[in-house]
Every structure is written in C-alpha cells, then in structure tokens.
Amino acid sequence: MTVDTASLGSARKTGGPWRTVWKVVSSPRAARPAAYLAAFLGWMLLAALRPRVPTPWKVFEFLWIELTGGSHGGVLKGQWAHHVAITMERFGIGLVISFVIGLAVGVLIGSSRYAHALLNDTLMVFLALPAIIWAFITVIWFGLGNQAPVWTTVLTAFPFVSVNIVHGVQAITPDLRMMSHSFGVSSYRRLRHLILPAITGYVFAGLRFAVIVGWNGVLLAEWFGSADGVGWRTRYWYDAARYQGFVGWVLLFLVIIILIDRWILAPMERRAFRWRDVHRDKITIQERPEALGAA
Amino acid sequence: MVAAGWLGFLGFWALMTSIIGEVRLPSPISVGKEMWQIVSSGVFFGDFAASILKVLYGFLFSIVLGTGIGYLMGRSRYWKAFFQDPVMASGSIPGLTYAVMALVIFGIALWGPVLSVTLVSIPYIALNVAEGLEGVDTHLLQMSEVFRRKPRAVARHVLFPSMLPFVFAGVRLSFALAWKVEQLTEVFGSSKGVGFRIRESFQRFSVRGVLAWVLLFIIFMIIVERVVLVRLERRLFRWRTVGTEFS
Numbered sequence: 001m002t003v004d005t006a007s008l009g010s011a012r013k014t015g016g017p018w019r020t021v022w023k024v025v026s027s028p029r030a031a032r033p034a035a036y037l038a039a040f041l042g043w044m045l046l047a048a049l050r051p052r053v054p055t056p057w058k059v060f061e062f063l064w065i066e067l068t069g070g071s072h073g074g075v076l077k078g079q080w081a082h083h084v085a086i087t088m089e090r091f092g093i094g095l096v097i098s099f100v101i102g103l104a105v106g107v108l109i110g111s112s113r114y115a116h117a118l119l120n121d122t123l124m125v126f127l128a129l130p131a132i133i134w135a136f137i138t139v140i141w142f143g144l145g146n147q148a149p150v151w152t153t154v155l156t157a158f159p160f161v162s163v164n165i166v167h168g169v170q171a172i173t174p175d176l177r178m179m180s181h182s183f184g185v186s187s188y189r190r191l192r193h194l195i196l197p198a199i200t201g202y203v204f205a206g207l208r209f210a211v212i213v214g215w216n217g218v219l220l221a222e223w224f225g226s227a228d229g230v231g232w233r234t235r236y237w238y239d240a241a242r243y244q245g246f247v248g249w250v251l252l253f254l255v256i257i258i259l260i261d262r263w264i265l266a267p268m269e270r271r272a273f274r275w276r277d278v279h280r281d282k283i284t285i286q287e288r289p290e291a292l293g294a295a
Numbered sequence: 296m297v298a299a300g301w302l303g304f305l306g307f308w309a310l311m312t313s314i315i316g317e318v319r320l321p322s323p324i325s326v327g328k329e330m331w332q333i334v335s336s337g338v339f340f341g342d343f344a345a346s347i348l349k350v351l352y353g354f355l356f357s358i359v360l361g362t363g364i365g366y367l368m369g370r371s372r373y374w375k376a377f378f379q380d381p382v383m384a385s386g387s388i389p390g391l392t393y394a395v396m397a398l399v400i401f402g403i404a405l406w407g408p409v410l411s412v413t414l415v416s417i418p419y420i421a422l423n424v425a426e427g428l429e430g431v432d433t434h435l436l437q438m439s440e441v442f443r444r445k446p447r448a449v450a451r452h453v454l455f456p457s458m459l460p461f462v463f464a465g466v467r468l469s470f471a472l473a474w475k476v477e478q479l480t481e482v483f484g485s486s487k488g489v490g491f492r493i494r495e496s497f498q499r500f501s502v503r504g505v506l507a508w509v510l511l512f513i514i515f516m517i518i519v520e521r522v523v524l525v526r527l528e529r530r531l532f533r534w535r536t537v538g539t540e541f542s
Contacts, residue, residue, distance in 0.1 A: 031376035039381065052399050121300030122307050130475040131390070132482050133509050136497040141319055216389035223391070243399055250392055257387070
C-alpha cells in the first residue's frame with residue numbers, strides 16, 4: 001500500500017488526464033503485463049551489458065529459422081520436431097516406469113511399519129541425490145543412447161512419487177480403516193473406495209513433482225550423454241558458442257514443460273477430483289512450497 | 296530406529312552392488328575408502344570451502360532481495376500481482392536452466408553459482424515473507440499508530456521481528472534445493488569446488504569418485520542443516536521464549 005498511495009499522491013497534484021492514466025497503470029490488473037515488460041527490458045539490459053547474452057531479437061530470429069525448418073547459415077538445418085519427439089518418448093517411458101516403481105515403494109513404506117523403518121532413510125537419500133549424479137552414473141553405465149535419459153528420469157522422479165504416496169497412505173483416517181475392517185469390506189472395495197480416493201491428491205502432487213524433476217533429469221542426461229534430443233540440441237548450440245540458439249532452446253523446453261502442466265496434468269487432476277467438492281481449492285505452490293523447483 | 300534406517304540403506308546398496316556388479320556400482324566399503332582418502336589427503340577442504348562460500352553468498356543476496364520482494368508483495372496488492380508470475384515461474388524452471396544461464400552470463404567465475412543459488416532461493420523467501428507480513432498482528436500496528444511510533448521504529452520492532460521467522464523458514468526450505476543447483480552450476484563450469492570434482496570423476500568414468508564426492512557433500516550439508524541452522528534459529532528466536540514466560 002505504501003508505494004501505491006505515495007505515487008498516487010504525486011499524480012493527484014498534476015491532475016487531468018494523467019491522473020486517469022496513472023490510475024490504470026498502477027492498478028493491480030496492470031501489474032502482470034508490467035511484470036512481463038520489466039522482464040523483457042531486463043533481458044535487453046543484460047544483453048547490452050554482457051556480450052555473451054543474446055538480444056531477444058536474435059533469439060526470436062533463431063527460433064523462427066529453427067521452427068520453420070530453415071538453414072542456419074549452412075550449419076545445420078532445423079529439425080526441432082525430431083529432437084522434441086525423441087525426448088518426449090524417453091521422458092514418457094521414464095515417467096511411466098517411475099510412477100509404477102514410486103507407487104509400489106510408496107504403498108510398501110506407507111503401509112508396513114517394518115518397511116518404513118528399513119527403507120525410509122534410503123528413500124531420503126534418493127531424494128537428496130541431485131539429478132546430475134544419476135545422469136553421470138547412467139551415462140557411465142549405458143553409454144550414449146536411449147537408456148541413460150530414460151533411467152535418469154526414473155531415478156530422479158520416483159522418490160518424489162513415493163514420498164507423496166507414503167504421506168497419503170499414512171494420512172488415511174484409521175477410523176475408516178477400522179470401520180471397513182469390522183464391517184467386512186472386501187480388500188478390493190477397500191482399495192477402490194477408501195485407499196485410492198484418499199491418496200489421489202497425494203498421487204497428483206507426486207506426479208507434478210515427478211514431471212518437473214524428471215524433465216530436468218532427462219535434459220541433463222541428454223546434455224551429457226546423448227547424440228540427439230532436446231538436451232543434446234541445447235548443448236549443441238552452447239558448444240558452438242551460438243548463444244541465441246542455446247537461449248532459444250531453453251525457452252522451448254520451458255514452453256514444453258508449461259504445456260505439459262496445462263494440457264495434460266491439470267485436466268487429469270480435474271478428472272480425478274470430479275467426485276470431490278468442486279469448490280475446494282486446489283493445492284497451490286504456496287501451500288506446498290516443496291513443490292517448487294527441481295535441481 | 297535410526298540404526299535400522301542406515302542398516303537398511305547400506306544393506307540395499309550392498310544388495311544392488313551384488314546384483315549389478317562392483318564395476319558398475321562400487322560397494323559401500325570401497326566408496327567409504329575413497330571418501331576417507333579424499334578427506335585425509337586434504338583435497339576436500341579447499342573444494343568444500345569454495346562451494347560453501349558460494350552457497351553462503353547466494354543466500355545473503357537472496358535474503359536481501361527476497362525479503363525486499365516479499366515485503367512489497369505482503370504490503371501492496373500491486374506488487375503482489377506484479378511478482379506473482381515471476382515467482383511461480385522461477386519455482387518450476389528446471390535447475391539446469393539456472394546453471395547454464397549463470398554460465399552464459401558470468402562465465403567460469405565465482406558469480407555464476409552465486410547467481411543460481413540466489414535465483415533459486417528468492418521465491419521461497421519472498422513467498423514466506425509475504426505470507427508472514429499478512430499475518431502480522433494488526434492490533435500491534437494500530438497500537439503503534441495510536442502511540443505515534445515512527446515508521447522506522449514500527450519496522451524495527453514490529454515488522455522485522457515478525458518477518459524473521461518466515462525469512463528463516465524460507466532459507467531452510469530452499470536450502471536443499473540451493474546446494475543442488477550450486478553443484479550443478481559448478482559441474483557445468485568452474486575450476487574449483489565439489490561440483491568440479493564430480494565432473495572430473497565423471498570424465499574419468501569413475502562411479503566411485505562421483506558417489507564419494509556427492510555423499511561427502513550430502514553428509515556435510517545435513518550436518519550444516521541440523522547443527523548450524525537449528526542453532527542459529529534458536530539464537531535468533533531467544534526473545535520468543537522470553538516473551539512466552541510473561542504470557
């Protein structure tokens with residue numbers, strides 16, 4: 001408030017049309033576009049200050065050529081679709097495997113006290129290991145090819161699925177569990193109507209982390225041990241010291257992760273929660289700050 | 296319980312070694328020997344000091360900037376809307392992006408990793424501070440107004456003490472992530488530090504070296520978190536326990 005009222009005060013003195021202009025510009029609604037504008041100006045400033053940072057124009061020009069399949073001065077033709085498809089295939093397979101492993105490990109640790117005592121710390125170590133370690137180790141194990149990116153995705157993403165499912169299974173109300181037990185509810189119905197609905201929220205939270213973390217993992221593995229894919233392509237332009245290409249691909253892989261989130265994860269989540277109160281707020285990053293980021 | 300956990304971990308590791316072979320996954324014992332060699336030869340200290348210094352600088356910058364942004368977000372609707380998207384976006388960007396961006400901007404220098412630590416930690420601190428400010432006791436603010444306290448005094452005695460725990464929570468939350476990104480930036484470009492050593496081990500195709508360095512660093516970071524951060528927290532919030540005695 002302090003900032004707003006102070007600047008409004010100075011605008012009031014000048015009066016006239018400027019006042020209305022200022023009112024529009026300083027309204028919270030205008031803040032979003034202002035943020036994007038500021039980010040853009042910051043980029044231009046950075047490009048002017050650091051010689052290695054490409055200007056936005058150069059990056060957009062590069063992206064145009066790369067996406068329309070033109071030629072970069074005879075260097076290498078843009079084949080973005082090929083690289084994106086390969087990476088998505090590796091990422092998809094890795095995610096499915098990590099989801100299956102993560103679910104199994106999570107249910108095991110969450111429902112058995114012995115498994116929890118023995119394996120929970122191991123899970124914590126897996127959670128603490130940075131993606132780059134898995135990228136390096138899998139590249140040493142499997143060499144160049146598809147295996148290293150797939151397994152890096154699996155090894156970085158499954159602990160996040162597991163941890164969430166452990167929390168979910170442990171959070172099931174013991175009353176309901178005992179009640180279903182005393183009323184002789186079959187184990188299939190218990191799984192279908194008690195356990196699954198109860199952990200759905202946790203499963204989705206886990207899946208979200210897994211997507212963000214796994215995406216980082218697949219790109220790292222491709223960067224260090226692959227001859228194609230998005231990570232490799234990004235590295236290609238970096239090694240060629242053509243930073244507009246590098247920044248262009250970074251923008252592309254950010255767009256991909258945002259689209260996955262909006263078009264695949266969000267609708268899935270909505271579908272899975274049809275049964276629940278529609279007005280109930282979604283889990284936001286503010287409530288679950290550990291959802292942020294992936295190193 | 297704790298012993299069972301570690302036993303479980305080492306047992307799992309040894310089992311994996313026996314399944315996929317000592318060459319691919321060195322046993323806990325051989326990695327332990329390597330770790331001991333790194334520590335006893337003294338290589339360890341120079342690289343650790345370099346890495347920790349970068350994490351520390353990064354946190355200092357992010358505390359200053361994050362508190363500032365959080366303050367604006369908590370006090371004004373305009374700035375809240377302004378920073379909403381950038382804070383969310385910077386949270387979901389893969390760590391790889393920070394690492395290589397820092398490298399493009401600063402090259403192989405001290406400031407690359409510092410920048411990535413700063414950028415990674417800012418959203419946590421900012422969000423926490425904003426939340427903390429919204430929860431400031433409005434009675435206290437009204438009272439200070441009634442008693443005509445200067446804005447500086449209000450900031451010093453009301454806002455600052457109530458923000459501090461949230462800054463701290465932000466630091467603790469981002470800690471795990473910050474050191475990972477710092478390592479990653481060092482892997483991509485540096486001439487010193489733990490990340491540099493990990494990269495060097497990778498180039499020698501030594502799984503043992505990679506594991507030894509990363510485990511040493513994880514152990515060290517756990518100690519820092521458990522000992523240093525917890526102590527600091529206790530020290531900074533001594534006034535709270537004093538206060539509760541009166542209530």
